[in-house]
Amino acid sequence: MRYARVGTNIGGVAAKIGANRLLGRDDANSAASLAATLGNLKGPLMKVAQLLATVPDVLPPEYAEELSQLQSNAPPMGPAFVKRRMTAELGLGWERRFKSFDRQPAHAASLGQVHKAVSLKGEALAVKLQYPDMASAVEADLSQLDLIFSLHRRMGAVIDTTEIRQEISERIREELDYEREARHAALYAAMLSGQPLVRVPSVHRELSTRRLLTMGWLEGRRLLDYKTASLEDRNRIAKAMFTAWWHPFAGHGVIHGDPHLGNYSAFEEDGRPEGINLLDYGCVRIFPPSFVAGVVELYRGLQEDDEARIVSAYETWGFKGLTKRLVEILNIWARFIYGPLLDDRVRTIADGVSPGAYGRKEAFRVHQALKEEGPVRVPREFVFMDRAAIGLGAVFLHLAAELNFHTLFNEAIEGFRIEDLAARQQRALEVAGL
Numbered sequence: 001m002r003y004a005r006v007g008t009n010i011g012g013v014a015a016k017i018g019a020n021r022l023l024g025r026d027d028a029n030s031a032a033s034l035a036a037t038l039g040n041l042k043g044p045l046m047k048v049a050q051l052l053a054t055v056p057d058v059l060p061p062e063y064a065e066e067l068s069q070l071q072s073n074a075p076p077m078g079p080a081f082v083k084r085r086m087t088a089e090l091g092l093g094w095e096r097r098f099k100s101f102d103r104q105p106a107h108a109a110s111l112g113q114v115h116k117a118v119s120l121k122g123e124a125l126a127v128k129l130q131y132p133d134m135a136s137a138v139e140a141d142l143s144q145l146d147l148i149f150s151l152h153r154r155m156g157a158v159i160d161t162t163e164i165r166q167e168i169s170e171r172i173r174e175e176l177d178y179e180r181e182a183r184h185a186a187l188y189a190a191m192l193s194g195q196p197l198v199r200v201p202s203v204h205r206e207l208s209t210r211r212l213l214t215m216g217w218l219e220g221r222r223l224l225d226y227k228t229a230s231l232e233d234r235n236r237i238a239k240a241m242f243t244a245w246w247h248p249f250a251g252h253g254v255i256h257g258d259p260h261l262g263n264y265s266a267f268e269e270d271g272r273p274e275g276i277n278l279l280d281y282g283c284v285r286i287f288p289p290s291f292v293a294g295v296v297e298l299y300r301g302l303q304e305d306d307e308a309r310i311v312s313a314y315e316t317w318g319f320k321g322l323t324k325r326l327v328e329i330l331n332i333w334a335r336f337i338y339g340p341l342l343d344d345r346v347r348t349i350a351d352g353v354s355p356g357a358y359g360r361k362e363a364f365r366v367h368q369a370l371k372e373e374g375p376v377r378v379p380r381e382f383v384f385m386d387r388a389a390i391g392l393g394a395v396f397l398h399l400a401a402e403l404n405f406h407t408l409f410n411e412a413i414e415g416f417r418i419e420d421l422a423a424r425q426q427r428a429l430e431v432a433g434l
Helices: 002-023 029-039 044-052 060-067 079-090 134-142 143-156 160-174 176-189 231-252 289-304 307-317 324-342 360-373 382-399 405-413 418-432
Strands: 098-101 111-120 125-132 212-214 254-256 264-269 272-279 284-286
Touching: 079 125, 079 143, 079 212, 098 160, 134 160, 134 264, 160 176, 160 382, 176 212, 176 231, 176 254, 176 284, 176 418, 212 418, 231 264, 231 289, 231 382, 254 382, 284 382, 289 324, 289 382, 289 405, 289 418, 307 324, 324 360, 324 405
Parallel strands: none
Antiparallel strands: 098 111, 111 125, 125 212, 254 284, 264 272
């Protein structure tokens, strides 16, 4: 049934897009229709749409702008579902395993909902229940990726989406495995041990299964609540976000691939923010050490304007058939992403560019240039790296933070050696059971 709904709705939008193209009409209305259709469908396909909106030129600017605004506002399931899911996962008498359990969800998202509970020892818990038949819904939605990408090809695509589709499919399927997410949380606890700016919840394995995840409840306020806070408070939250993202990547080759604002909250002391709570671990990407080395190598190459190092970095990432012109085009986007890290001064992430225009000029230049060179196949590792970088930048934009990103980044990569990273990554993965 979902396959039919998704196919019918997107097919209708596809027909409208085709008619608009034929008649030379503006793409803005088509983009709004596609966003509305995906918003009504909710579920995994919304995650895909949000992700596609962050990769330059996978979608035209009008579509990227509309889809980037999608939010996961799935209506929660009722008490009957809660009883069925909890009984199926923990057995009859599951309520006796908690001191209390609120059957009304505290949060609802695209793949599941979170309930607040209290353990028998009195600890506040966050209990995440996966919605019914999510595995089938994911497969139905992923099957429509081919249709979405076929629409993209008709729009004069300059990006080969083959590896993008494979990467998205694997990561979305992983999000259904809550046992894996529990191990991801343990991995982050190991990687961020000793970092006071970031809190990671404890995992209660005895109250968790493949479709049920129980973690400690971390009290906090929404990050957007601090948009009008003092610059000092906003900067502290932004620094914590930088730490939560860049230190695991630079030190262990791991990123949190879903920097959605709902996945974080700020914890306070004496009424002021002290750091962030990292709440969700479904979308975590573990990179080979060589990929991280490529990120550092590209930074050094751009810093020194060393073409050989830049080309070596792109090749390490998996870009094929690099010509001098293609490297110049890739550098447009690279200098945008790396710009704040290369600039040794206190600044905002956008540095005078309005939030609505952030990255659009560079994406347009990439698109125009690739028309002459494309299609270019984007390596799969690039997908979530780029998504996370853009998402993190969006948080800094919301907070209007003013930091020396150059100093923070160089602290994160100080003394970088690929051998050291590989050893740290192996130890952390063993501790987490991955």
